Amino acid sequence: xxxxxxxxxxxxxxxxxxxxxxxxxxxxxxxxxxxxxxxxxxxxxxxxxxxxxxxxxxxxxxxxxxxxxxxxxx
Numbered sequence: 001x002x003x004x005x006x007x008x009x010x011x012x013x014x015x016x017x018x019x020x021x022x023x024x025x026x027x028x029x030x031x032x033x034x035x036x037x038x039x040x041x042x043x044x045x046x047x048x049x050x051x052x053x054x055x056x057x058x059x060x061x062x063x064x065x066x067x068x069x070x071x072x073x074x
Contacts, residue, residue: 003036005074008044012051012071020064026055047074 015028029051033040040048047070053060062070 001039002041003032003039003044004041005044008032008048009071009074012067016064016067020067022054022061025067026052030055044074 011028011032012025015025018024029048033048033052050062050070051067054062
């Protein structure tokens with residue numbers, strides 16, 4: 001079964017409900033990618049990897065507003 005944009009959006013929003021922490025969000029995105037990678041809708045791959053990349057340094061971090069905009073585009 002394909003992991004959909006709605007599922008990704010719900011999981012990221014649930015993570016944001018605990019407060020915005022880019023590293024924690026990046027780790028959760030990696031966990032999603034690791035667990036759901038085979039079932040991940042190909043259109044979501046770049047979005048998930050963009051979230052994962054936030055762990056690589058401040059130059060890759062998105063603001064909370066940017067994350068919400070990214071989710072709205074799904």
